[in-house]
Amino acid sequence: MTTPRTTPGSTPDPAPGSAPGATPETVPAAASGTAPAPGTDSAAAPTPDAPPDAVLLGGLGKRYGSFTAVHPLDLAVPKGSFFALLGASGCGKTTTLRMIAGLEPPTSGSVRLGGKDVTALPAYKRPVNTVFQNYALFPHLDIFENVAFGLRRRGIKSVKKQVGEMLDLVQLGPLARRKPHQLSGGQQQRVAVARALINQPEVLLLDEPLGALDLKLRRQMQLELKRIQTEVGITFIHVTHDQEEAMTMADTVAVMNAGRVEQMGAPADLYENPASTFVANFLGTSNLIEAEVASVAGGVLHLTTAGGPLTLPAARCAVPAAVGGKVLAGVRPEKITLAHRDDEQRIPAGRNRVTGRIADSSFIGVSTQFVVDSPVGAALEVFVPNVDRDQRLVPGAEVVLHWNPEHTFGLDAAQDIDAGTDEEEAA
Template sequence: MSQVAEAPASRDPDELADPASYDGLALRRLTKHFGAFHAVRELDLDVPRGSFFALLGPSGCGKTTTLRMAAGLETPSSGTITLAGKDITYAKPYQRPVNTVFQNYALFPHLDIYENVAFGLRRRKQKDVDAQVRDMLELVELSSQARKKPTQLSGGQQQRVALARALINSPEVLLLDEPLGALDLKLRRSMQIEIKRIQTEVGRTFIHVTHDQEEAMTMADTVAVMNAGVIEQMGAPAELYENPRSTFVANFLGQSNLIEGTVKSRAADVVTVDMHGVDVSVPASRAHTDGDQGWIGIRPEKVLIGEVGEELDAPGNTIPGGVVSDVSFVGVSTQYLVRMPWGQELQVFSQNTGRHRLFATGDEVELSWRPEYAFLLDAAQDASAGAQRMDADG
């Protein structure tokens, strides 16, 4: 487990809004324990109104428990939840302007699509039901399916019915609990785009819980990566991927090469690190350790591979002495494992543009990368943290 689970982004009081005047969802020191097990630990979080926010993490990290507390389906052990300045910590689910869409959709099988969507309005005896239902079915592009039963629809269509049924109640916040988990890969990807389109059109706050890093990064404006009940790091998807602050985030979001190194010098804008006898540079803004030892991180697609002595387009960090130990051709790219002189195998993802020949197992190669793509993490952290992603909910 990472040693920096409580990331500054989630704990710095200077960066948190005043819950009493904040128009979004604010969690303060939110804690939930089940006996001796702490599912969520003193979580501080602001979710801006109208944003698409993702809680991302592996099974058991606390993301679903956090969502259920926001929905009113779990009672916090301590802490507060406010929405648009109103304390809803102990409000019943029906008393808070929040709706939840679950992975199993929970549609009424005996009602047609129109009546499924109209259900909440009819229960509250609202007027003008027909116009609202028709508008919502048009939003989710299901107008032509209005009189079909749920079992007559595909999984993706059922998901859109569930969205429409939740959104027609005009919730301040829509909670999405692993909403695409039951869909196949191709449909899941199309639904990612569809849900993002719907969120943009309605302008409501969406909070999406998922263990799928690609799903979170594709859909959300902001992603909070959770681990062991706390937020490891929070930010825009590109920021988290390009500049992770812990080994857990580096491994959980995609894949990373993490290589031992010793800090030789620190300047205002660059840190120089001895990596098994080769000096490499890391931008100071991407160096996240104050110690002398660290993990030099580089994403596999940022590593260039070439012949011995070949001039690679990555001035500054060239590492000789590599031998290709495995080759996997995956269409758009070729994925190599390259054994380095110190015994570690590094991953290299090389785009198949046709400009370079494919290397074979046993070929001697050199690797290179641009210094601005590297990052440096605390050596006290586990280099394998976050690497084993699990597909279960948590």
């Protein structure tokens, strides 16, 4: 089955094996570089009925009148994984999460948890728990009663020991009798996690759990959540708009855009091999250059651009390329080396190179970020680590950008080249 590529927004299928037509050699190559061997094996041989997946969505969709919040979605999350749904606000990720939790009735499709169909079950009968955005702690109950809430509702009488242990796990033992509003944001967040985890759900759903925390605390809680997940071994599904957060914590990230999953895979895999302009721009920053295929030889595509020739490994091109076809050649800013025009002779042969002029530079400590105008496009970004700073690289200087052709990736030129660039600020 071929995923249609002509519609903007629809995506080449990244999951290996499930899309035989879609450049099958691309993903395993990248995946083997990033994921450990067992992971790759299971990914390469998707057998849906081997061990029951923690969550299996079958054509799950949600429409509000004529607006489609989530396009029918098939998704399998294996037991024990840390799965992230990443996307800008309004992309349907939270709706998907709420449909899994049973808080939002789907308009199509089914939800299976641990092999059991729960589509018709209300939220309170599903073995999932949620850490809500802004936590939704009960303001009229103290911390102890908040954490004990789920146990009590299931008729468990002696909750004291379990709640005590859970509060210790999240290091809140001494605050058991406080009310939620007397706690700091980070503490409230941990109560919300404890309140959900104590029920030992099959899946823990986290809806932007760190959104309300400041940067430093967020970093700390990312590690904390990762630790807890490893400790308890429960499947986590984590919804976030923060790409850094998703990449730090999750072992699989699904990037959502306009109600669809654009691409899914291990974080490094997504970053190195974006399959669409949205993913390329939303995850980190990409320089995308409009190009035309001049020739194909020995697994390498030779491209012509407004600024000269470039080469691209055919395996890293997300679209089947024929001579004369248009593609977007992409490269990440940190892969590029910046040389002054005077040093052009010293650049080794066989590298992709583009000439230009520095428009702007900003020093940010570990690196300097340059914006370079060139014939292939305005505002190419280059991140140069501050090892030996070349004093000649100032705005106005003529420069050559060069990089290993292996680091170039190819995308379908029919897409919006700017998709995903401003979403991050909007979210």
